[in-house]
Amino acid sequence: MDPHLKKVYVPMTETAFYILLCLRRENHGYGILQQTEKMTGGEIRLSPGTLYGSLSKMEKDGLIAFVREEEKRRLYRLTALGEELLALEKKRIARLYRNMQEAN
Amino acid sequence: MKNTKTELRYFTIADWKEEEAYLRRRHQEGWRFERVSLPGIYHFVRCTPEDVVYQLDYNPEGLSDREGYLQLFRDCGWEHLQDLVGYSYFRKPAAAMQGGEEEIFGDDASRREMFRRVLRHRLPPLILLFFVAVLPNFFLFAQEPVIRLLFGLLGVVYLVLFFRFLLCWRRLRGD
Numbered sequence: 001m002d003p004h005l006k007k008v009y010v011p012m013t014e015t016a017f018y019i020l021l022c023l024r025r026e027n028h029g030y031g032i033l034q035q036t037e038k039m040t041g042g043e044i045r046l047s048p049g050t051l052y053g054s055l056s057k058m059e060k061d062g063l064i065a066f067v068r069e070e071e072k073r074r075l076y077r078l079t080a081l082g083e084e085l086l087a088l089e090k091k092r093i094a095r096l097y098r099n100m101q102e103a104n
Numbered sequence: 105m106k107n108t109k110t111e112l113r114y115f116t117i118a119d120w121k122e123e124e125a126y127l128r129r130r131h132q133e134g135w136r137f138e139r140v141s142l143p144g145i146y147h148f149v150r151c152t153p154e155d156v157v158y159q160l161d162y163n164p165e166g167l168s169d170r171e172g173y174l175q176l177f178r179d180c181g182w183e184h185l186q187d188l189v190g191y192s193y194f195r196k197p198a199a200a201m202q203g204g205e206e207e208i209f210g211d212d213a214s215r216r217e218m219f220r221r222v223l224r225h226r227l228p229p230l231i232l233l234f235f236v237a238v239l240p241n242f243f244l245f246a247q248e249p250v251i252r253l254l255f256g257l258l259g260v261v262y263l264v265l266f267f268r269f270l271l272c273w274r275r276l277r278g279d
Contacts, residue, residue, distance in 0.1 A: 013211055014211070015213070015214070030176055045202060046210055047206070047207055047214075048180040049159070049161050049163075050208070050209050051176065052173060053214050054214065056165055072171040072175040073172060073176070073179075
């Protein structure tokens with residue numbers, strides 16, 4: 001993996017994390033927004049500018065790939081590289097959580 | 105009583121926050137933004153005063169997937185108004201927002217990313233213009249007082265632009 005990409009995406013923003021998490025199954029921008037809202041009990045509502053910017057950047061970096069178009073909405077899916085970066089980030093968050101628990 | 109009005113306002117390419125605030129203020133005063141044309145002529149139509157949030161995105165790459173780009177904003181309740189020199193104009197009534205406050209960018213990372221897009225697209229042509237057109241002409245015609253004055257003015261424009269970018273960058277890093 002390109003070390004530069006690893007530096008850019010680990011740690012990643014909350015937005016990036018939820019995008020990758022949602023794109024384990026193919027989905028479009030608005031679908032990601034709705035799913036994230038549901039997963040976080042309405043606490044995180046992604047904004048369209050942020051979402052669109054992140055999706056374009058992730059597509060360019062090869063973390064996600066365009067699958068097809070459905071009613072003007074572009075559907076994306078995680079690539080192998082995206083999965084790899086998501087796994088790294090999950091590991092980091094798990095460590096964070098473990099250390100937080102132990103500190104109590 | 106006239107139902108439309110036009111205003112001349114100049115915002116540099118680094119002043120989109122000020123431009124957004126200006127359009128929101130006008131709508132609160134009962135003037136709905138219709139369109140803007142170069143070099144900064146804003147057209148308004150009289151309306152019931154309302155708190156409507158205006159937002160600008162700079163995403164020329166979004167134009168390659170225009171329908172998908174606009175659809176996402178529509179899905180989120182943002183009305184697309186127009187595009188001008190790479191900027192897209194959106195608005196959404198504050199009453200329709202969750203918690204009365206919403207922006208098209210939700211975190212600083214994406215706000216900085218938009219700023220980077222503006223810089224990447226707009227700064228190189230300005231710098232190129234400066235070295236290819238402004239500087240050589242200045243040395244060629246510097247002895248003419250009128251030309252000197254003109255170049256002085258141009259210098260001020262460049263300086264103002266430079267400081268607006270600097271201010272914008274500091275604001276993005278600061279908050």
